[in-house]
Amino acid sequence: MPVIAQLLTAVLFACLSFTARGEKLRLVTEPWAPYVYEENGQALGLDYETTAIVFQRLGIEVEWQFLPWKRCLAMLDQGLADGALDIFYSSERDATLLYPGEPLSEVEFVMFYANDRPHPFRTLEDLRGLTIGTSPGYLYSQEFRDSILFTREPAPTHEANFGKLARGRIDLLITDRRVGQTLLDTLKLRDQISESPSVISHQSQFLALRRNAGMDLLVQRFGAELKRFKREPAYAELSARYGAGPVPDAPLITPQASNGKTVEQQESSAP
CATH class of the missing domain: 3.40.190.10 (Periplasmic binding protein-like II)
Structure with a gap:
């Protein structure tokens, strides 16, 4: 054959x-x-x-x-x-x-912030002293994961992360752009939370x-x-x-002392 x-x-x-x-x-x-x-x-x-x-x-x-x-x-x-x-x-x-x-x-990973507590940033150094909401099971870049400049605080769900941000329990949260925009509508938080313009990584x-x-x-x-x-x-x-057309252009963040990526993968079995 x-x-x-x-x-x-x-x-x-x-x-x-x-x-x-x-x-x-x-x-x-x-x-x-x-x-x-x-x-x-x-x-x-x-x-x-x-x-x-x-x-x-x-x-x-x-x-x-x-x-x-x-x-x-x-x-x-x-x-x-x-x-x-x-x-x-x-x-x-x-x-x-x-x-x-x-x-x-x-997907494009970005930060979301509370409108009454904005935290502009361009590098990891700009996140010094802040608490960043993350998701359990997601593998972030070594620079982001190991940095002592800020605190990483996981939440059980994406919805919980946005709730914590709205209540001031975290300073920023990191997630995919379209996922975050969808949750702003679902949770009726669009008047309270906004998306930071810098794209942290593409995956x-x-x-x-x-x-x-x-x-x-x-x-x-x-x-x-x-x-x-x-x-x-x-x-x-x-x-x-599902609104999966081209997304608006946004600057790609280049953190100091890193390889240009703040979040890398979704596959870690540990936060």
Whole structure:
């Protein structure tokens, strides 16, 4: 059998293996609107709906679980989940996770501040003495993580972080631009909290699968189908619905004594 035919056959068997065994692909993710979230018991979001469409085209049934991010990572480590949605690439997890060549979306990390307590900044030095709200399970750059200039204070949810900022319990919080803007509307805090103009880092979000038998072929097939779908009008309509068009230009922060990144990955199992 020609090599190409053998590869195509292997890909087909990998994609059919779950349905053949009566199994579903077990995926975990944290609510991260507008990329993935639940509303009235229905799963929604740009990356969720994109992933669901791609797997439907591949003939793969998926079982979803929405959990706090640290729980998602623990389930991956324990083999209780086959993959995670909206995970950043991390060399620390390259030995256990497979990433397709095509990302699902791009995010921009920024700071949010209370309107009556603004804290303009351009470098890490400008954050001296402040308390920054973070998210458990997110891996920040070594400079940000190890700095003694400021305090990092995690909150159990993104909503809790914004509540703490509004009540003055933290000075700033760090999160994705679109996630933060969505929460300002959801929590009705737009008149109290604003987004700092500096972009701290850019990151690509992926669907990643555990390195199990046949998963490498499934990841390749997923990436190829995702790339095709993103060229279709249906994807453009989906992106427009979730406001995932180009975001306004903003300066990229260049912290002193750092590599230019304040937040890097979302994959740490520790705050």
